[in-house]
Amino acid sequence: MNKSVQLYREDDLARQNLVLAGGGAAAGGERLDLNGLIGTIRRRRTLFLCLALGIFLVGLVLTLRQEPIYTATTTVVIETAREQLTPVGEAVLQDPAAATSPVVDTEVQVLLSNELANKVADALKLDQLPRYDAQLQRPGLRQRIRAAIIGGGSPTPERAYDPQAQREYVINALRNGLKVTREGLTYALEISFASPDPVFAAAVANEYGRQYTQQSLLRERHANANATAFLTRRIAELRKQAQKDTLAVQQYRIANNLLSTNASQLTEQEVSTYNQEVAAARAAAAEDQARLATARRQLSTGSKGDDVGEALSSGVVSSLRTQRAGLAAQLAELNTRYGPRHPDVVKAKEQLADLDGSIQKEIDRVISNLQAKTSVSGQRLGSIQGSLAGARGTLASSNRALVGFDDLTRRAEASQGLYETYLARLKQALAQEGTEQADARIITWAQVPISPSSPNIPLNMFLAAVLGLGAGLAAAFIAELAFRGLTTGEDVESRLGLPYLGGVPLVKSVMKWKGSEADAPVAHPHSAFAESFRSLHASIGYAIDAVPQVIAVTSALPQEGKSTIAAGLARVMALDGGDVVLVDCDLRRRGVNRLIAEERPAGLIEVLRGQATLDEALLRDEATGAWLLPIGSRRIEPGDHFGGEPMRALIAALRARFATVILDTAPVLPIADARTLSTMADAVLFVVRWRKTADHAVTSALRLLPRGRTHLAGVVLSQLDARKQARFGFGDPTFYYNQYKSYYA
Numbered sequence: 001m002n003k004s005v006q007l008y009r010e011d012d013l014a015r016q017n018l019v020l021a022g023g024g025a026a027a028g029g030e031r032l033d034l035n036g037l038i039g040t041i042r043r044r045r046t047l048f049l050c051l052a053l054g055i056f057l058v059g060l061v062l063t064l065r066q067e068p069i070y071t072a073t074t075t076v077v078i079e080t081a082r083e084q085l086t087p088v089g090e091a092v093l094q095d096p097a098a099a100t101s102p103v104v105d106t107e108v109q110v111l112l113s114n115e116l117a118n119k120v121a122d123a124l125k126l127d128q129l130p131r132y133d134a135q136l137q138r139p140g141l142r143q144r145i146r147a148a149i150i151g152g153g154s155p156t157p158e159r160a161y162d163p164q165a166q167r168e169y170v171i172n173a174l175r176n177g178l179k180v181t182r183e184g185l186t187y188a189l190e191i192s193f194a195s196p197d198p199v200f201a202a203a204v205a206n207e208y209g210r211q212y213t214q215q216s217l218l219r220e221r222h223a224n225a226n227a228t229a230f231l232t233r234r235i236a237e238l239r240k241q242a243q244k245d246t247l248a249v250q251q252y253r254i255a256n257n258l259l260s261t262n263a264s265q266l267t268e269q270e271v272s273t274y275n276q277e278v279a280a281a282r283a284a285a286a287e288d289q290a291r292l293a294t295a296r297r298q299l300s301t302g303s304k305g306d307d308v309g310e311a312l313s314s315g316v317v318s319s320l321r322t323q324r325a326g327l328a329a330q331l332a333e334l335n336t337r338y339g340p341r342h343p344d345v346v347k348a349k350e351q352l353a354d355l356d357g358s359i360q361k362e363i364d365r366v367i368s369n370l371q372a373k374t375s376v377s378g379q380r381l382g383s384i385q386g387s388l389a390g391a392r393g394t395l396a397s398s399n400r401a402l403v404g405f406d407d408l409t410r411r412a413e414a415s416q417g418l419y420e421t422y423l424a425r426l427k428q429a430l431a432q433e434g435t436e437q438a439d440a441r442i443i444t445w446a447q448v449p450i451s452p453s454s455p456n457i458p459l460n461m462f463l464a465a466v467l468g469l470g471a472g473l474a475a476a477f478i479a480e481l482a483f484r485g486l487t488t489g490e491d492v493e494s495r496l497g498l499p500y501l502g503g504v505p506l507v508k509s510v511m512k513w514k515g516s517e518a519d520a521p522v523a524h525p526h527s528a529f530a531e532s533f534r535s536l537h538a539s540i541g542y543a544i545d546a547v548p549q550v551i552a553v554t555s556a557l558p559q560e561g562k563s564t565i566a567a568g569l570a571r572v573m574a575l576d577g578g579d580v581v582l583v584d585c586d587l588r589r590r591g592v593n594r595l596i597a598e599e600r601p602a603g604l605i606e607v608l609r610g611q612a613t614l615d616e617a618l619l620r621d622e623a624t625g626a627w628l629l630p631i632g633s634r635r636i637e638p639g640d641h642f643g644g645e646p647m648r649a650l651i652a653a654l655r656a657r658f659a660t661v662i663l664d665t666a667p668v669l670p671i672a673d674a675r676t677l678s679t680m681a682d683a684v685l686f687v688v689r690w691r692k693t694a695d696h697a698v699t700s701a702l703r704l705l706p707r708g709r710t711h712l713a714g715v716v717l718s719q720l721d722a723r724k725q726a727r728f729g730f731g732d733p734t735f736y737y738n739q740y741k742s743y744y745a
Contacts, residue, residue, distance in 0.1 A: 038728070040477060041476055041728075044475070044479050044480060045476075047476055047479055048472040048473065050472075051468065051471050051472040053468065054468070055468035055471050056461075056465050058464070059460055059461065059464025060461065060464060063457055063460040063461070063464070068452035068454070069194045069195065070194065070195060070451075070452050071192050071453035071454075072201040072205040072447065072449050073205060074190075074205040074446040075188055075189070075209075075442070075444035076189050076212060076440045076441065076443065077187055077189070078107060078187040078188075079440060079441065101185070105182075107440070111178075112178065114175075116208065116212060117171045117175055117178075118167075119211045119215070120174060120204065120208055120211050121170050123207050126170045126173075127166055127170055174193075174204070177201075177204070178192070178193055179192040191208045191212070191446075193205040198449045198450075201448075202446040202447060206445055210442070213440050213441055217439075231425055231426040235419065235422045238415065238419040238422055241419075242415040242418075245411045245416075246416070248411075249405070249408045249412045252405055256405065278381065278384045281381040281384045282381050285374070285380070287377075289377070323355055327352050330348055331345060484696060485690075485691040485692055486690070486691070486693065486695060487690065487725075489503075489717075489733070491695075492717070495695050498714050499543045501536055501539040501540060501543060501714040501715060503690065503716065503720040503734060504536065504561070504564075504718050504719070505528065505532060505719075506719050506720065506721055507529050509721045511524060511528070513529075517568070518567040518568060519623075520568075530568075530575075533568045533571075534576070536569060536685075539713075539714065543683070544713050548660075548683035548713070549659065549660060549682050550651060550655065550663065550683075551663065551683050551685055551713075552665050552681035552683070553566040553662060553663065553665065554665040554668055554678065554684065554687065555668070555686065555689075556668055556686075556688070556693060556700065557669060557689075557697060557701075558667050560667070560692075560718055561687060561719045562591075562687040563586065563589065563591025563592070563664050565718055566663075567664070570582035570624075570626045570662045571626050573626070574621065574625045574626030575625075578659060579658050579659040579660065580658060580661075581626070581627040581654055581658045581662070582627070582662045583654070583663050584630050585642065585666065585677055587631060588666065590630070590631050591664050592630045593631055602616045602617045603617050603629065603630045603632015604617065604629050604630065604632055605632050614650070617632060627658065642676045643676045647677075647680070648680065651680050663680075665677045665678070667701075668701035668702075669704070674705075675706060678705055678706065678710045679709040682711060683713040684705070684710055684711060685716060686702070687715075688715055688718065689719050690718060690719050690721070690725075
């Protein structure tokens with residue numbers, strides 16, 4: 001939050017409100033532009049150039065002191081399509097998609113692994129190289145620094161040879177010099193090794209490529225050998241298991257009378273056949289029983305059996321009946337011819353009776369045969385039914401046994417199938433022995449580098465220059481941000497919130513002059529130095545919207561040039577025809593006394609004490625016509641000399657006598673006189689030494705001025721170096737001094 005102090009007596013002048021503790025609203029509107037940056041660099045060019053040049057020289061020295069490093073590169077490519085001979089001699093291509101980006105990244109880590117570094121170290125016998133042995137025995141940087149601080153003797157005692165430490169050092173040295181990069185999204189890997197020895201760098205890079213490709217080949221061979229050994233052991237186990245499971249199947253089959261694998265199907269067929277035979281036998285038995293029953297019914301009705309169906313179909317009966325018919329006809333003929341007692345008739349009757357007996361016997365035999373056939377049909381039906389029941393029992397037993405049989409069979413088949421699979425894989429592995437191919441191959445061997453890769457002198461110099469410029473700029477801007485002095489009118493208005501009245505340059509910065517600065521405007525009234533006072537006088541009138549009669553000139557600290565500005569302002573105004581008096585109110589420094597270079601018996605103090613009149617104390621400046629009122633008395637007692645009525649009466653008398661009264665007061669911070677005199681002036685001119693007085697000193701001084709009773713016109717920058725301001729004071733009128741300085745010639 002901004003704190004403001006009102007230093008003016010009139011409300012209508014509140015627009016000149018002093019903003020303290022952080023600056024006014026103008027500060028918030030600042031923006032950093034190119035001219036401002038250039039101005040900052042110009043103001044801090046010494047710091048900027050020294051730091052930039054120093055860093056550049058340090059970078060140059062460090063670069064020239066660096067040991068040249070040579071980098072050799074071997075390029076290997078991961079095979080994405082390679083031939084693999086199968087046991088049947090066919091050539092197949094490996095799937096290119098197998099070498100994915102994660103696989104390639106994994107191979108990069110393999111190249112950076114300690115395992116491959118150990119193989120390279122063993123192949124090149126790096127443990128025996130003096131370079132690594134000497135480095136191992138040399139004390140480290142920490143030990144050397146510690147020895148330098150403590151002092152005396154060797155930094156560390158000689159260390160005993162440690163093979164493990166030697167190996168660790170060699171591996172670390174290899175890994176520190178190694179760099180593996182992938183070329184874009186390809187399957188090519190660049191193996192680079194950096195070393196002070198170009199021949200050694202090429203040897204290591206090539207050995208890395210060789211060991212990597214050989215390692216992939218050995219890895220395949222080792223994997224194939226391991227697979228073969230594993231398959232051999234596994235096949236032996238599977239063979240025993242398959243034999244065991246097969247034997248269990250056979251034993252189960254024998255135990256359960258399963259003579260074949262399709263025993264149940266045969267039994268089912270047998271049952272089906274028996275069912276058919278039972279049906280046929282049952283039909284035949286029923287037919288035989290029906291025939292027998294019919295014959296019996298016919299016999300029971302008095303039939304002699306000659307009408308029985310079986311008898312009718314008998315050939316013997318038919319033949320006998322044919323003979324009887326013939327004999328009966330012959331008997332009838334004989335009986336007709338010879339009579340009943342004729343021997344031939346009797347004989348014929350006997351023959352007919354024999355035939356009837358034979359026919360009856362044959363019919364009886366047919367009936368008996370029918371009974372026998374019926375009995376056989378019944379027995380056959382019973383036998384077939386018994387066989388059917390046995391077959392059904394066998395089928396049920398077989399079905400129950402097949403549950404366990406199927407389980408044992410599946411086990412045996414699984415064991416046999418697994419055994420055959422492993423056996424086939426073993427044959428393939430055996431067929432692939434000696435046909436292994438590396439997963440990678442070298443496409444570019446490292447050549448001995450001719451030029452070093454490090455240090456890159458142009459690049460290092462460029463980086464040192466950039467770093468130096470950056471550090472110089474940073475230091476310049478940091479110094480500028482930390483700088484609390486005031487350089488331009490923009491600084492005055494933005495950081496103090498006060499009007500900027502102008503700047504009074506150093507005489508030597510605008511003209512050649514060896515005398516007093518107070519005499520320069522008199523000797524050269526048309527110079528830039530004299531013109532700065534005229535501009536200051538005009539600015540004071542514009543700042544307060546009136547022509548001030550009493551002007552108090554003060555500052556925050558001593559030696560800020562306020563007495564020179566007060567004297568110069570008075571003398572220039574007098575040269576321009578003004579009626580002006582310069583009153584020396586600085587009791588300790590006595591600037592006006594030094595100006596006239598003489599001691600006066602009567603002066604300001606004597607007038608205030610009533611020991612002299614104003615006319616006796618006034619002194620005319622013959623060169624310009626200005627009037628001077630020096631201090632006068634050499635010895636001044638401590639006290640408030642300006643706060644009483646005598647000083648007010650003197651100011652009133654001076655107002656009545658002169659058109660302009662200029663009061664050269666003491667600094668605000670060390671002396672209280674300026675605070676008192678500021679209330680009696682129409683305008684207070686606050687002098688700030690250019691780029692010397694800090695803004696917080698100014699704000700501290702302004703806080704001490706009486707609020708509401710001080711009419712502050714603005715700030716003037718004193719002792720301004722016009723030549724420097726013309727280089728880096730962008731925004732200030734003096735920035736254009738080189739363009740208009742000829743106007744004062």
